[in-house]
Amino acid sequence: MEIKATLEKYKTIGNLLAHDYEQENKALSEFKTNNQNLSEQQTAELINILQNNSEISDKYFVASLLYLYDNFSKDLFKSLLKTAINHKDPSFNRIFLRPCLRTFGTKAVADYLVDQFNKGDIIERIGISNLIYWLHPQENGEADQLHHTILEKANNTSNLVELYHYKLRYKNKLKHASNIPDNTEDLIKAINGNKEYEKLIFNQLGWTRNTQIIIENKGIKTDTFYIPPFTLNSGEIIVLHLYNGYHFYETEMFLKDIFCGKTSHENVIIHNNMTFAEHFRESKFRDIFFPVTVGEYLRKNADPESPYATKIYETEWINKKIKVNTLPGNPRRLLTLYATLSKTNNIIFDLVGQDLSGAKETYKIVKEIVKKGGSAILLDGYDEMKNDCTKYIELQWIKT
CATH class of the missing domain: 3.40.50.300 (P-loop containing nucleotide triphosphate hydrolases)
Incomplete structure (x- = not known):
């Protein structure tokens, strides 16, 4: 069964995030049975789905399929993590992160996120900070460099929107944390009239205007x-x-x-x-x-x-x-x-x-x-x- 046919069957069955909840989607299981290893062509197709303007259900398909594989390419690893970084919903960005953690380990994921954080713009930095909660395990020190990198940036920026997102993860470790809004309503009030911040929140981060x-x-x-x-x-x-x-x-x-x-x-x-x-x-x-x-x-x-x-x-x-x-x-x-x-x-x-x-x-x-x-x-x-x-x-x- 090829990628395209499996994708259509996957969406028809529904239960799109089955493997994240340790359940089964029959289309994915059948594909894995018939394809114990991903071919170069299949890998290229999966990367293409992640990198193009595909529906979010198509991207969930890629991540859910990779939950079943103990090994996949580094290029696919990078595409998954970039998708996780750019995914706006902090509840479901984990879907793209977890296959990478399972296959490559916490340190490889954290090291890649450090590199992307240092090279990325403010949207990517915020996206990476939104992934911190799902990065497990952290107790063994494998993610320490990532935490250090984010905190260093947090304590050397004055961008209130960026600081708000860092405070969600590192509340007690930020300088002047009391000056940073605690919730979205207070943040929106604080930036009212600031065109740069309003563009960042409502246009680039996708927040909704005039919503209570x-x-x-x-x-x-x-x-x-x-x-x-x-x-x-x-x-x-x-x-x-x-x-x-x-x-x-x-x-x-x-x-x-x-x-x-x-x-x-x-x-x-x-x-x-x-x-x-x-x-x-x-x-x-x-x-x-x-x-x-x-x-x-x-x-x-x-x-x-x-x-x-x-x-x-x-x-x-x-x-x-x-x-x-x-x-x-x-x-x-x-x-x-x-x-x-x-x-x-x-x-x-x-x-x-x-x-x-x-x-x-x-x-x-x-x-x-x-x-x-x-x-x-x-x-x-x-x-x-x-x-x-x-x-x-x-x-x-x-x-x-």
Whole structure:
């Protein structure tokens, strides 16, 4: 099977980052079985995909394929790392880095990044600093020269945008760190009116103008899992795939409390309050003797001035006197969702207790809110919505 045919099959199957999550994409596995070593022609084709203006899914294909190879050319190594440096999303630049670390080792990667840092422009230097988190292992000193090179530059530049990115990685090692903005909102305020900085941020780094930042997550790490960095802006919906299983509820509640600001986390900045769309619950006593009606629930939990306070009644058979505990899973979830949306357009939600059609309806309703300037994070155990969101993030398990 040739490169082009494998690429098309890979995209048809989906699950583009399977090997990064230790899963399988059948197209890649079949190619590896039939091609134990990459030919010069195949290598040239892969390099061409990385160096040309290919779709990002095509570039992911190259990196994902190379996860399967213990040996590939130095030219391919360089092209992968250049792609990693230029990739704007700090959550997924690792996709191009990891095959290089696996095959060539930390020192070879770090030495190449030092060379590129010294020769590169400000965009490349920022791109390299964004790779630091994923450079493992670092404890053995193999990346020390890279850290030294970046810190030397950081302590000898006055460019505020560049310093902001270095501070994300080396907060306690920078001179005058207190004078550097801590988050993107403060940085945008600090550079307002500076044409050079605005061009750098909005044109060259690809930040979005006139977008309200809701949440900045610089990475959440526990003993068992890691949530990669992401920024949630107004008009965006993020799907955070937590995987289904016994761990789901505890993990969901842990993250919900952080993103709603109930629990503080040093790497998460809440710029605008988020609200979790809670599920309906009542005490066993009330459930038996005084069950809550739809009308009572909305009086206590919805803003009566909002059209969402009465939207549940668009379902013909639902009225104020119906007991909430008699509602099936889908309309019961819509009731709590509408109550939440009557008060805010920035929500965190899940699809627990709904069948596929109900989940799709809930997701569609939230998407409409997002289109009008709201924002949302879906905490999900499955990945059905991964191709229908602004950003798709997967929980990463930490190996012990």
